[in-house]
Amino acid sequence: MGSIRACVVGATGYAGIEACRLVLAHPALELTMATDRKQAGERLDAVYPQMAGACDLALSLPEPDAIAAAADVAFLAVPHTASLDLTPALLERGVTVIDLSADYRLRDPKTYEAWYNTPHTSPELLSQTVYGLPELNRAGLARLAERRAAGEAVLVACPGxxxxxxxxxxxxxxxxxxxxxxxxxxxxxxxxxxxxxxxxxxxxxxxxxxxxxxxxxxxxxxxxxxxxxxxxxxxxxxxxxxxxxxxxxxxxxxxxxxxxxxxxxxxxxxxxxxxxxxxxxxxxxxxxxxxxxxxxxxxxxxxxxxxxxxxxxxxxxxxxxxxxxxLGKGAAAQAVQCANVVLGLPETEGLLAPAPLV
Structure with a gap:
């Protein structure tokens, strides 16, 4: 069981349940919380029977205080705008955020607003965010790792x-x-x-x-x-x-x-x-x-x-x-790859399994 506590927000979506699967198999991470607004209270293995025997968590509401009490890092597998509501509160509470949504990918808030038809409510975070495509931005992720090691909660915006x-x-x-x-x-x-x-x-x-x-x-x-x-x-x-x-x-x-x-x-x-x-x-x-x-x-x-x-x-x-x-390199696996770097772990930890052969 890993020593770094992880929460997956939006755990019942396809990217979310893939993130749960990867965290559960990860040698350094422990899935301590999984959230879903619509199915809070249900067990994750009731929603996805594939999780039977691997996870006995009940889904929770995505409340910042509860996430901060349960997790060191939060994977946000949520639709756009949902991260805008949650990410600032998590960072304030010391939780590192690995955001799979689009809310912090674009550096210009006006561009975001034009394409997503909603105001960007925390543009001050954009300059602190690192775009999480490791093959092109490994140095940026390494800088986040240094900031986190110094006690700061940090934000990664994973690519689409x-x-x-x-x-x-x-x-x-x-x-x-x-x-x-x-x-x-x-x-x-x-x-x-x-x-x-x-x-x-x-x-x-x-x-x-x-x-x-x-x-x-x-x-x-x-x-x-x-x-x-x-x-x-x-x-x-x-x-x-x-x-x-x-x-x-x-x-x-x-x-x-x-x-x-x-x-x-x-x-x-x-x-x-x-x-x-x-x-x-x-x-x-x-x-x-x-x-x-x-x-x-x-x-x-x-x-x-x-x-x-x-x-x-x-x-x-x-x-x-x-x-x-x-759902892998395009979402959850890339999020774990980024988290590995930011958390000071080997970049490929928990990610080297080959593809199924049939």
Missing amino acids: CYPTATALAAAPALSAGVAVGDLVISDCVSGVSGAGRGATARTHYCHANESVEAYGVGSHRHTPEIEQTLTDVAGRAMSVVFTPHLAPLTRGLLATVYLEAAPDATADDVRAAYERAYADEPLVTLLPAGSMPATSSVAATARAQVGVALDDRRRRTIVASCAIDN
Whole structure:
């Protein structure tokens, strides 16, 4: 049993229950509290029978005082705006927050308000927040670890699933300069669990099964987050044409990005950029030349797989693809990865299990 007490807020959602599963198996963390407003009082293993024998907690209401009394770190697997209400209160009470929601990802509160149609009620926290994509921002997480070691409660804003996969696919080309221009095209496909536990007309079985469709075209809320991340990587203002697709998968996400190749960049140059970027990354695998990733290869894991090619014709284009599990590296597993760094633990603690083989 671990010695660092953890609470999962929003534990009955798909990302929340995945966070619970990972915390329960983690050698240094102990799940001491799980919350859900609608099902408070019910046992977690009654809501998810898969938890029988692994967790006997009853769900609680997400009250800041109770969370602070029970936990050192809180994973917030909640919809946007819910974190705005809870995070400041938890930080004031000394609880480190690993936020899976969108509320603190965007540095400009006006951008948040424009895309999420709600006021940002704690913009003063944005400058203290670290965007939790370890492969691109490990130094920022390490600074949070130093602050926490000095006794401060800190806040990590974990990326969305689409921004994670898009960034891992595009970043090496942008940072190495083998991609030029100010536009990235990102076509993404996600499993239905990415839409959350509540069924809608689009996500119930009869509609989603045996069908693939684009949605949120030109208007998806992850667009400014992707642009913010790629701008940071490239060192110049970047725009994205982002098109998400819903596929009849339970879990898994594939992002394929297209970037303009530098005039003198060869296929070997492009390959070398990705090899340098991911040679020492424990949770990102660059596939051999000629291979592209599949979502089944990373299902139920914290891992990402990346493939890259150069389409060397009249419009020379770098094509890079990244597969992640939308609930794993795209949500709960990435949150645990960030928590490991901030808590002073090995980054991959509790996250190295391979994907199921069948």
